Amino acid sequence: MIAETTIPGPEDEWLLRVRQLSVGFDDDVEQAAVRRLDLDIRRGEVFALVGESGCGKSLTALTILGLLPPGARHLGGTVEHAELGSLLQLSQRQQRAFRGKHIAMVFQEPASALNPVLSIGFQIMEVLRLHRGLSRSEARRQAIDWLRRVAMPDPEERLRAYPHQLSGGQQQRAMLAMALASGPHLLLADEPTTALDVTVQAQVLDLLLDLRQELGLTILLITHDLGVVAQCSDRVGVMYAGALVEEAPVERLFESPAHPYTRGLLASLPRLGGDGPPQGIPGQVPDPGERPPGCVFAPRCSQVMPRCRVADPPWIELSAADGAAAPQDPAAQASHWDRHRSRCYLYEEAAPRRGRAAPREPGPLKDPGTLR
Amino acid sequence: MTELLRVRDLSKSFSLAGRRREVLQGIDLTVRRGLNLGLVGESGSGKTTLALCCLRLIEPDAGTVTFAGQDLSQLSAPAMRRLRRRMQMVFQGSLEALDPRLTLGQALAEPLRIHQIVGDAQMASRTADLLAEVGLAAGLRTRYPHEISGGQRQRLGIARALATEPRLLFLDEPVSALDVSVRAQILELLEGLGERRDLTMVFISHDLSTVAQVADHMAVMFEGRIVEEGSTRRICRGPSHPYTADLFAAIPKADPRHRPRRVRVPAAQLSITSGEPVSNGGGCPYLGRCVRAAALASHEVEICRFERPVLRPLNESREQPLEGERVACHHPMRSEAT
Numbered sequence: 001m002i003a004e005t006t007i008p009g010p011e012d013e014w015l016l017r018v019r020q021l022s023v024g025f026d027d028d029v030e031q032a033a034v035r036r037l038d039l040d041i042r043r044g045e046v047f048a049l050v051g052e053s054g055c056g057k058s059l060t061a062l063t064i065l066g067l068l069p070p071g072a073r074h075l076g077g078t079v080e081h082a083e084l085g086s087l088l089q090l091s092q093r094q095q096r097a098f099r100g101k102h103i104a105m106v107f108q109e110p111a112s113a114l115n116p117v118l119s120i121g122f123q124i125m126e127v128l129r130l131h132r133g134l135s136r137s138e139a140r141r142q143a144i145d146w147l148r149r150v151a152m153p154d155p156e157e158r159l160r161a162y163p164h165q166l167s168g169g170q171q172q173r174a175m176l177a178m179a180l181a182s183g184p185h186l187l188l189a190d191e192p193t194t195a196l197d198v199t200v201q202a203q204v205l206d207l208l209l210d211l212r213q214e215l216g217l218t219i220l221l222i223t224h225d226l227g228v229v230a231q232c233s234d235r236v237g238v239m240y241a242g243a244l245v246e247e248a249p250v251e252r253l254f255e256s257p258a259h260p261y262t263r264g265l266l267a268s269l270p271r272l273g274g275d276g277p278p279q280g281i282p283g284q285v286p287d288p289g290e291r292p293p294g295c296v297f298a299p300r301c302s303q304v305m306p307r308c309r310v311a312d313p314p315w316i317e318l319s320a321a322d323g324a325a326a327p328q329d330p331a332a333q334a335s336h337w338d339r340h341r342s343r344c345y346l347y348e349e350a351a352p353r354r355g356r357a358a359p360r361e362p363g364p365l366k367d368p369g370t371l372r
Numbered sequence: 373m374t375e376l377l378r379v380r381d382l383s384k385s386f387s388l389a390g391r392r393r394e395v396l397q398g399i400d401l402t403v404r405r406g407l408n409l410g411l412v413g414e415s416g417s418g419k420t421t422l423a424l425c426c427l428r429l430i431e432p433d434a435g436t437v438t439f440a441g442q443d444l445s446q447l448s449a450p451a452m453r454r455l456r457r458r459m460q461m462v463f464q465g466s467l468e469a470l471d472p473r474l475t476l477g478q479a480l481a482e483p484l485r486i487h488q489i490v491g492d493a494q495m496a497s498r499t500a501d502l503l504a505e506v507g508l509a510a511g512l513r514t515r516y517p518h519e520i521s522g523g524q525r526q527r528l529g530i531a532r533a534l535a536t537e538p539r540l541l542f543l544d545e546p547v548s549a550l551d552v553s554v555r556a557q558i559l560e561l562l563e564g565l566g567e568r569r570d571l572t573m574v575f576i577s578h579d580l581s582t583v584a585q586v587a588d589h590m591a592v593m594f595e596g597r598i599v600e601e602g603s604t605r606r607i608c609r610g611p612s613h614p615y616t617a618d619l620f621a622a623i624p625k626a627d628p629r630h631r632p633r634r635v636r637v638p639a640a641q642l643s644i645t646s647g648e649p650v651s652n653g654g655g656c657p658y659l660g661r662c663v664r665a666a667a668l669a670s671h672e673v674e675i676c677r678f679e680r681p682v683l684r685p686l687n688e689s690r691e692q693p694l695e696g697e698r699v700a701c702h703h704p705m706r707s708e709a710t
Contacts (some may be wrong), residue, residue, distance in 0.1 A: 051524070052551040168415065197414040197578045200623040224551045227624030231631055255394040269626050270581040272558075272608055277563070277585060282557030284521055337698040 015218050016041040021077035023063050029075050033059050035242035042337055046219040054285040055223045056242040061188040066095040101131040104179035108191035110171035113161040120174040121159030124181050131182035144179040171201035190222045223251035239263045241296040250339035258342040260301045316347045357372045376572055377403040378647045382435030395421045395594045408573045410587030418596040419576045423542040457487050460533035464544040466525035471518040483535040485674035506531040523554035544576045559585050580619050584608055592616045602697035612666040612699040654680050675702045
């Protein structure tokens with residue numbers, strides 16, 4: 001275990017700790033797809049990673065699993081797991097042992113993540129036999145049980161079904177059964193409901209939350225849908241162009257979103273009942289390699305200031321509870337998980353300084369026009 | 373307002389794995405000029421098939437489609453092709469809908485050439501105009517579809533459809549695959565187009581919240597039938613069909629303080645969700661999932677079990693039932709607007 005100067009909360013609370021993680025396709029860290037990412041995931045929580053496509057959300061999850069896509073390289077930083085140690089330093093063989101067994105992943109497109117020429121029963125049983133060493137008949141029994149737990153209709157019948165014979169919602173359930181069958185404690189869910197109808201999405205999300213309770217899962221939920229985030233998560237990290245730009249407990253984020261990007265995402269949501277059209281964010285996420293200097297969001301930001309184009313803003317703590325107290329203070333440690341911080345110069349004046357009392361509100365720049 | 377498109381008693385069935393499946397059953401629908409229609413329902417409910425039948429890209433089994441006063445089934449193939457200039461479709465999946473070997477400029481020139489809209493001399497200026505109209509930089513003309521973002525591809529698909537100056541535009545899930553931020557941009561673009569051009573749009577989507585942004589009217593489809601239709605305003609305020617209400621309830625609210633526990637659908641009924649039709653004799657096809665029926669006394673539900681509800685004007689008993697507001701339910705929910 002590496003000695004850390006910023007220990008997040010009591011030692012037994014964190015499950016995954018990502019520090020300064022950079023992953024890219026060449027050596028330039030500034031332009032890397034994932035850029036100096038810090039992330040703490042608490043045991044038992046649903047942590048949502050939000051952002052538009054191309055922000056590096058999926059690559060982050062794949063890196064945690066040690067599944068870098070071809071051409072991608074680990075440029076620096078660590079991924080610490082409370083029990084498994086430093087994940088990126090494990091050998092291929094050790095990675096294979098934890099992958100699936102302790103940390104599992106469900107993917108956005110179940111149709112392309114499932115093997116089309118094998119029955120879903122075979123695919124679930126394979127997990128049970130490989131990771132749990134079960135006999136064929138016992139694996140079969142448990143596979144049926146898992147299909148039942150993910151609310152698959154006619155589980156015994158569906159065991160013989162091939163992926164194409166299932167609807168999108170059923171494929172997603174099958175993949176969830178496969179991911180959970182080995183008994184992981186951490187689930188990385190990459191846009192698990194994006195390909196589904198809204199009604200089926202609601203069912204799959206409910207199911208995910210039920211299983212979390214039942215199995216004591218910790219979930220890293222990757223999504224671009226803030227509605228899903230609001231309904232399912234405990235804490236949220238907003239990711240833009242490879243780095244986190246805001247982090248907060250979910251109520252806090254929706255109540256007082258700080259970063260202009262977060263506020264733009266919220267203003268993009270459709271409103272039922274006619275409060276005017278959604279706003280959208282002009283422009284698009286810059287590709288790695290085309291990022292501007294300074295704050296990467298500056299070209300799309302409506303509140304951009306000259307300094308934003310010069311230097312990347314540092315983290316600025318927005319919540320009142322922490323920052324003021326010394327790190328050894330137990331109260332401050334508990335509040336680690338409640339902290340609200342953002343990388344934006346707009347909040348610099350409102351930020352608490354060490355050893356000084358902090359203001360309660362994020363600052364005078366909260367724009368009620370963009371809040372809903 | 374004048375009728376642009378009128379669909380009467382349209383039916384279509386496909387044979388799938390030896391089983392006959394009724395994909396569209398007796399669809400009646402009218403699109404008026406200048407009033408955008410939203411076609412809403414889960415996958416498998418027949419929305420896309422209905423659009424394809426309207427364009428006669430699929431031949432319906434029965435029923436008529438009338439566009440600007442012309443019965444399409446009477447038209448010869450060349451006449452139909454000419455008419456399609458005025459009736460275009462933006463297909464779902466912007467990447468699959470574009471030829472990967474054509475640059476954006478070539479893809480845009482294709483409809484202009486096929487329909488002989490402009491000669492080669494004006495081709496460059498016309499494609500440039502179209503790119504500008506949908507908010508794409510002229511420099512993108514030499515790019516290939518895989519080199520641009522999903523939002524840009526969707527814009528190109530719209531530009532291609534606009535090239536022939538259609539009066540009616542079908543858009544199949546135009547924003548479902550896009551990020552929320554980009555989604556809002558595309559919806560904004562479409563709204564602007566509707567105002568600038570004499571263009572009426574039919575939006576096909578499973579997501580009520582996006583359809584509600586752009587549609588004046590909505591038709592909600594379930595298993596090949598329209599189960600509710602009416603103004604977007606009325607339906608958003610108070611849906612009459614329990615299915616429409618369920619679609620609303622399923623939209624995740626962007627408010628963490630408001631996390632409703634949804635009514636659980638028993639696992640045995642989940643196959644219905646997948647678009648697999650469940651045979652229910654002559655009864656209401658939605659009965660298996662109907663939350664409202666579960667709350668009613670058994671003698672009241674009797675009719676739902678044995679008689680298939682037909683689309684009837686809302687408040688039929690009143691002297692002046694609301695025009696265009698219809699629902700197919702024996703026990704419609706009370707609506708605020710009525």
